[in-house]
Amino acid sequence: MNVLFIFLTLLIDPGKIGEVNKAKAKAGDAFARGEYKEATAQYRTLIDSMGVREEEVAMNLAHSYYHMNDTANARNTYMGLAGSANGDYRSVSFQQLGMMAHRERKLDEALANFKSALKANPYNEDARQNYEMLKRKLEEKRKEEEEQKRNQNIKPSEFARKLKAQADALVRQQKYFEAYTLMSEGLKIDKTVQHYSEFIKRTKDVSEIK
Secondary structure (H helix, E strand, O other): OHHHHHHHHHHOOHHHHHHHHHHHHHHHHHHHOOOHHHHHHHHHHHHHHOOOOOHHHHHHHHHHHHHOOOHHHHHHHHHHHOOOOOHHHHHHHHHHHHHHHHHOOOHHHHHHHHHHHHHHOOOOHHHHHHHHHHHHHHHHHHHHHHHHHHHHOOOOOHHHHHHHHHHHHHHHOOOHHHHHHHHHHHHHHOHHHHHHHHHHHHHHHHHHHO
């Protein structure tokens, strides 16, 4: 056992260790300065030229790609780390994959990734907050879609159609608040005005912006 240990120790090149540590330091400094292109180049040198296979280096490379908005390389690198035996690396990888999916409006995919991040590390609070926020958002979205479908099945009365025509005229004059008020008051008189609920919501949102 001692002989084997000594033999393995002799195989380690102190010069190479120094080069690797120097490259790591350069990469870390570049990342800290926000110079992600330089950091990426250093991390690629560590992996491609120096044969470093440390997951920490791969994770930092993925983060560098992410900050550069290099989505394809960031995703591929995070996906490689998503199979890590280390729960922390798996969790962060799924969390970042969730963030990218959310940016691309792939909300169900993002939710699944955040859930996987929590399974890998239940103490990942960023993943937990993102999961809970997105879950509420999706539930609200589904409720709105269901309500819109129900409202579309409501046949508007003649009164409701005339009211909508008046509101459209106000919108063309950019009088969004007046249009919203007109439709809201009309809804109190005639429930079939609910057919135009999406229009009512849109005029309300625009009036609040203005």
